[in-house]
Amino acid sequence: MELHGKIMICGARGHHSNFPAESFLLLDLRRLLFPCRFRNLVNEFGIASDQIFESIYLTIDVIYSK
Numbered sequence: 001m002e003l004h005g006k007i008m009i010c011g012a013r014g015h016h017s018n019f020p021a022e023s024f025l026l027l028d029l030r031r032l033l034f035p036c037r038f039r040n041l042v043n044e045f046g047i048a049s050d051q052i053f054e055s056i057y058l059t060i061d062v063i064y065s066k
């Protein structure tokens with residue numbers, strides 16, 4: 001799966017944010033390997049908790065669709 005240079009869009013209600021696809025994959029791996037609260041991931045990655053929640057499901061959908 002080629003993620004280098006790809007952008008994933010996360011957000012709702014007109015407040016979209018663009019993030020590199022690699023950062024979403026790293027975030028998902030971090031969440032799956034070491035279960036923790038979303039607020040811990042907010043401190044580590046600097047992304048809002050609602051965007052972290054959405055990114056996890058978005059990235060897993062992308063992985064399963066391949």
